[in-house]
Structure formats: structure tokens, C-alpha cells
Amino acid sequence: MVHDTPTVILFVTNSESGQANTILALVAELLSRPDTEVHVASFAALEKRVAALRNNVLSQPSSSSLTFHTIHGVDMNTALRQRGIRDEDLIHSPTTKSYKAYDIASSIVTAWSCEDIIRTTDPDMSVIDYLFNPARDAATCLDIPYILSNPSSALDVIGTDHPRLKFFWYYPAFGSGLPFPIPLRKIWKNIKMKLRMLYSYLTAREISALVKYRNSHGIFGRLPHETPLRKATEVISPDIVDLDFPFKQPSNLRLYGPIVLDGLPVRDLDPQLSDWLDAGPTVLMSMGTHFTYTRAQVRAVLRGFLIALDQKTRVLWKLPRDSSFNDIIDELLPGIEDKERFKIVDWIPVDPFSIMTHRNVMAFVHHGGANSYFEAALAALPQVILAQWYDLYDNATRAEYRRIGIYGNKGVAPDIDADEFAAALRRVAGPGREAEDYRTRALEVSGLCRAAGGRRAAVDRILELSTQHQRKIRDS
Numbered sequence: 160m161v162h163d164t165p166t167v168i169l170f171v172t173n174s175e176s177g178q179a180n181t182i183l184a185l186v187a188e189l190l191s192r193p194d195t196e197v198h199v200a201s202f203a204a205l206e207k208r209v210a211a212l213r214n215n216v217l218s219q220p221s222s223s224s225l226t227f228h229t230i231h232g233v234d235m236n237t238a239l240r241q242r243g244i245r246d247e248d249l250i251h252s253p254t255t256k257s258y259k260a261y262d263i264a265s266s267i268v269t270a271w272s273c274e275d276i277i278r279t280t281d282p283d284m285s286v287i288d289y290l291f292n293p294a295r296d297a298a299t300c301l302d303i304p305y306i307l308s309n310p311s312s313a314l315d316v317i318g319t320d321h322p323r324l325k326f327f328w329y330y331p332a333f334g335s336g337l338p339f340p341i342p343l344r345k346i347w348k349n350i351k352m353k354l355r356m357l358y359s360y361l362t363a364r365e366i367s368a369l370v371k372y373r374n375s376h377g378i379f380g381r382l383p384h385e386t387p388l389r390k391a392t393e394v395i396s397p398d399i400v401d402l403d404f405p406f407k408q409p410s411n412l413r414l415y416g417p418i419v420l421d422g423l424p425v426r427d428l429d430p431q432l433s434d435w436l437d438a439g440p441t442v443l444m445s446m447g448t449h450f451t452y453t454r455a456q457v458r459a460v461l462r463g464f465l466i467a468l469d470q471k472t473r474v475l476w477k478l479p480r481d482s483s484f485n486d487i488i489d490e491l492l493p494g495i496e497d498k499e500r501f502k503i504v505d506w507i508p509v510d511p512f513s514i515m516t517h518r519n520v521m522a523f524v525h526h527g528g529a530n531s532y533f534e535a536a537l538a539a540l541p542q543v544i545l546a547q548w549y550d551l552y553d554n555a556t557r558a559e560y561r562r563i564g565i566y567g568n569k570g571v572a573p574d575i576d577a578d579e580f581a582a583a584l585r586r587v588a589g590p591g592r593e594a595e596d597y598r599t600r601a602l603e604v605s606g607l608c609r610a611a612g613g614r615r616a617a618v619d620r621i622l623e624l625s626t627q628h629q630r631k632i633r634d635s
Contacts, residue, residue, distance in 0.1 A: 165194040165223065166625055169282035171230075171273060171294035172308070174205035176448065178288050180530050181310040181397060183212055184420045185286065188618040190216045190223045198280045200228040200273065200294070228276045232293075253336025253552050253572055273297035284625040286395070289316065295383035296373065299390060304628055306621060307391040311529040311550065312557070313398040313414060314406055316388060322407065327353045330404060336552040336572060339404055339560045388412065392624060395617050397533050401561055401607050413620065416611030417533035422513030429509050435502055436517050438473065442588055443514055443540075444524035445477040445507075447531065450547060456575045457484050461491045463580030464501070467589060472521075473500050475514070480505040515540055521598075522588040524567070527551030527558075536563060537613075539605035541587035541597040543567040545575055562600045 168189055172182040179201065186209075189195050199209050209227045217225065274297040277285065282303075287294045289309040298305040309316050319326040331337040332352035341349055360366060370381060388394060393411045397418045400408075408414070426433035444460070446452075452460075457478070464474050478484070480503075492498050507514065511531075514520060515538035525531040527544040532554045535542045542564030544555040552572070558564030567583035568575050587597045612619075 165196040166622060167196045167198070167280060167282045168621060168625065169198045169200065169277065169280050169285045170287075170308075171200045171276070171285065171291055172205070172288035173291050174202040177528060177530060178290060178310055179205055179208070180420075181308055181395075181418045182286070182288060183208065184418045184614045185308065185395075185618055185621070186225065187212055187216050187420055188614040189621070190221070190225060192618065192622070193222045195223040197223065197225045198228060198276075198282065199225065200230055200276045202232065203229050228280070230276070230293075231272050253334065253546075274300060277301055277303065283629055284621060286621060287391075289394070290384060292383050295390070296378045299383070300378065304392045304624070306624065307394040309394055309396050310418075311397075312403055312553070313396045313408070313412060314403060315550075316394050316396065316412060317406060317409065318385070320388070320409075331553065331556055332356065334549040334552050336546065336556065336566075336569070339556050393620070395620075397529075399604075399607055399611050401604050402533070402536055402563075403557060404560065413617070414611060415617045416608035416613050417537040418614045418617060419512055419534055419537055420510065420614075422510035422516075425509050425513050425517055428513070432502075432507075432509060432514075433517075435473075436475070436514070436519050439471055439519060440521050441473045441475055441517075441519050442468065442522045442524060442584070443475050443511075443520050445511060445531070446526040446545065446547075447528050450526055452478065452481075452484070454483060454487060458487050458491070459575040459577040459580060461487065461501075462577035463575070463584060465491065466577065466581035467584035469590075470500070472588065474502070475507075475520075476501065476503045477507055478503050478505065512538065522584070524584075527554040529554065532558070533608075536601070536604050537608045539598075539601045541565075541594075541601045543580070543583045543587060545572075545580070547573045561604065562597070563604055564597075 170182050170186055172179050182199070186197055186199060189197050199205070206227050206229065209225065213225045217223070273294040277297055278301070285294075285298055285303065285305040286308050287298065287305050289307050295305070307316070314330065321329070327350045328346050329341070331339055331341060332349050333356060335349065335352055337345055337349055366382070373379075383390065388409050388411060391411065393413055395418070396412060396414050397416060399414050399416045424433075425436060442464070460476075468474070488503065492501055512534045515523060515534060520540065522543065523531070523535045523538075523540045524543045524545065525535070527546045528551060532542070542558050544551070544558055544564055544566055545568045546552045546555040546566065555566035555569070559566050565583040565586055567580050570576060570579050586593050588594060
């Protein structure tokens with residue numbers, strides 16, 4: 160069926176923020192276009208966010224619509240909890256547990272729920288989360304074109320498909336924390352880690368069981384994410400060349416730069432926070448939803464801030480408050496003026512990107528997650544990354560290679576050392592030529608990100624491919 164109007168676009172995604180944020184930014188942009196019928200399919204955990212997006216974007220009469228479809232099954236976070244894997248179990252030192260990433264496989268979800276949703280919505284184009292294999296299987300079974308949305312590094316999509324076996328010796332092993340370029344003396348170590356990872360993946364019981372299960376239901380071959388570029392019409396990536404290691408770009412991999420929702424100004428959402436930010440230069444710190452602080456880390460972070468920053472620089476720190484931290488905070492921040500200068504909150508009711516773009520925010524401290532990495536780059540903020548696990552180490556290495564940030568716990572990761580953290584802060588947020596160089600470079604990269612087009616350019620391409628598909632059906 161070819162739709163005259165509206166254009167029907169289906170998004171299928173995991174419910175976790177790390178995977179869904181890029182999709183939701185694309186959804187919001189599509190809803191700003193006339194005559195679009197947008198469908199989002201995911202696990203129930205995402206439904207509230209989709210409803211909030213609908214209320215915000217479609218608050219005025221519109222010719223566009225948004226419908227949520229529940230995928231029946233177990234989402235990734237629930238699957239991890241059912242296996243007894245806690246957030247703190249993800250934390251590891253560089254290299255020591257990186258190969259075990261493939262042991263933490265998603266639970267088996269059949270493609271049939273996704274297939275039913277595709278049949279029901281009859282989309283002109285589907286946009287599928289790169290890591291959501293069941294939806295890709297369903298699209299393959301139905302022989303329909305689809306676009307992949309990858310929220311992280313473009314290299315994740317390219318995988319092992321590099322000339323001259325560069326996957327093994329040129330790029331740092333996943334989660335290794337090795338510098339780039341890799342020193343000659345560490346290349347063999349890198350190769351051994353890559354081989355160990357591949358062995359771990361190919362022999363993982365969960366992966367083998369999933370492949371057999373798919374095959375028994377008529378879905379043949381290996382898992383879709385192993386060869387992501389071969390079946391997808393195109394892949395949307397929030398990456399740009401200046402945010403990653405050098406690579407040869409495949410023709411169907413499109414780099415749009417960070418794909419981010421435009422948040423409302425801080426003053427519109429939280430006037431008190433806006434007044435506080437207006438008072439002086441500020442460093443923002445947020446370590447993501449999966450990170451759990453220890454007492455030693457809270458002490459190290461506070462000491463690092465106190466060592467590195469002058470009395471005029473303020474700190475907005477998202478710290479999940481625990482009564483066991485109160486004595487540390489009171490000890491290191493004894494005065495009223497200290498507590499005014501350090502705004503330590505367990506929740507910030509404003510989108511982080513809105514805070515990042517406030518004129519007084521001068522640097523961003525985070526864990527190295529892809530969303531944080533790309534948003535900081537778009538906001539022109541130098542970064543300090545306190546990496547904790549897997550790909551977070553890779554992003555810390557990328558930040559240093561591209562001169563947009565510092566790997567702030569390189570010597571003790573995943574722990575945090577006050578002096579090392581303070582030294583990293585000084586380099587990006589202190590006085591002097593080096594900090595100025597980081598700010599200049601951050602502005603340069605931000606300009607390149609914006610030139611790539613972001614969510615608007617990505618949606619233009621989605622609609623263009625949808626039109627091409629409609630025309631192909633009409634002419635066949």
C-alpha cells in the first residue's frame with residue numbers, strides 16, 4: 160500500500176535511555192513536519208517518555224500524530240536484574256573484564272511481536288535501534304527496507320570490516336582504555352584482547368542459544384548486529400569524523416553529528432536554578448543513571464573540585480543522595496558559602512543539554528556515556544571523563560585523541576583519585592593557555608557538529624528514503 164498522506168514512519172527501539180534518546184529526538188523532529196504519522200514500538204518502560212513527548216510537541220493542533228505500541232517481552236534492564244546483574248557489577252578496570260561484555264546478553268525475544276506491529280502500521284519506512292535484533296529480524300522476514308539508528312560511535316557499526324585487518328591492531332580493544340594511536344609495545348596486547356573478545360562472543364552459550372532459536376523459527380544466519388551494514392538501507396549515526404578515531408566511511412553510513420532534542424531554556428523550567436547558574440562560571444557533573452558512588456569516590460570528587468577550582472567557580476553536581484554521604488559533604492563543605500557554591504542535588508528537573516548550553520557552564524564532568532559525550536561536543540563544552548566500564552573507556556580515549564577532553568581517572572580507573580581529577584579539571588576549566596586551547600577546540604568541534612545537520616538532516620533523509628520507497632512500489 161502506498162500512502163498519499165500522511166507519511167507513515169515506524170521507530171522500533173529498546174527502552175533504555177542510551178538507546179532511545181536518539182530515536183526520540185528523531186521522533187520529535189518528525190512531528191514538527193506536516194502530515195506525518197509516527198509510530199514508536201518499544202517495551203512498556205518507554206511509554207511514559209513517549210506520552211510526555213507527544214504532549215510537549217503536539218500541544219498545538221497538528222496534522223501529525225504519534226502512537227505508542229508495546230513490545231511484549233523483557234527489556235534489557237529487567238533481563239539484567241533477573242540474572243542478578245546489578246549496576247555496580249558493570250564496573251571494571253580497563254581490560255580486566257571487557258571481554259565479558261558478550262556474556263551479558265539480552266534475553267531471547269521473538270521477532271513475532273515486532274512483525275505484527277510492522278504489519279499493523281504498514282510503514283513507508285522503519286527506523287530500528289541498532290541493538291534491537293528482533294525488529295531487524297522481523298524486517299528481514301517481511302522483506303521491507305529499514306534504516307538503522309546507532310546512538311554511539313560509527314566504529315561500532317563498521318565492526319570488523321576494516322582494510323588490512325585494522326580492527327585487530329589499529330583500533331583499541333573495546334573497553335581497554337588503551338591510548339590512540341596504540342603504542343607499538345602495546346599492539347600485541349591489543350590483538351590478544353580482540354581475539355579473546357571474539358572467542359568469548361562466538362562461544363557464549365546465550366549467543367549460541369539465540370542463534371539456534373532464531374534458526375528454528377525460520378530466521379537463518381547469524382545475528383543482525385554482526386553485519387549491520389549489509390541489510391540496512393542506511394545507518395544514522397550521531398558521530399562526525401572529528402569525534403572518533405579515523406576510519407573509512409561506508410557509503411550507507413551517514414554521519415549527522417549529535418542528534419539531540421532542543422530543550423527549553425533553564426529559566427522556563429526552573430527559575431531558581433537559572434538564577435543560581437547566572438551567578439558565575441559553573442562546572443556541571445553527572446555520572447549517568449547506572450553509576451553508584453562509593454564514599455571514597457564522593458570524597459575524591461569533592462576534594463578534586465576544591466583543589467582545582469577557584470572560589471568564583473561553582474559546581475552543579477547530580478549526586479544520588481545517600482545519608483552516608485552527608486558527613487563527607489559537611490566535613491569538606493563546612494560553611495554556608497561553600498554549600499551555596501556547590502549545588503549538590505539528587506535530581507535536576509531540567510534536560511542536561513539545556514544546562515550545558517547555559518552561557519556560564521564551562522565544562523562537563525561525566526562517565527563517558529555516548530549521549531553525554533555527543534551532547535557535550537554539541538554544546539562546545541570541554542569534558543572530563545571518569546570512565547567506569549566498557550565503551551566509556553573508549554569514549555575517554557576518543558576525547559583525548561580529539562583534544563576535546565581529558566580521561567580524568569586514567570591512572571586508577573574505575574576509581575577516582577582527587578589529585579588526578581583535580582589536574583584534569585585544571586587543564587580544561589582552569590586559567591591558562593591549555594584550558595583556553597580546550598575551549599577553542601570545543602567550539603570548533605561544536606561548529607562541525609552543527610554543520611553535519613543533526614536531527615533535522617537525519618529526518619530529511621528519512622523522508623527522502625520514504626518517498627523513494629513509495630515511488631518504487633508505485634512503479635512496480
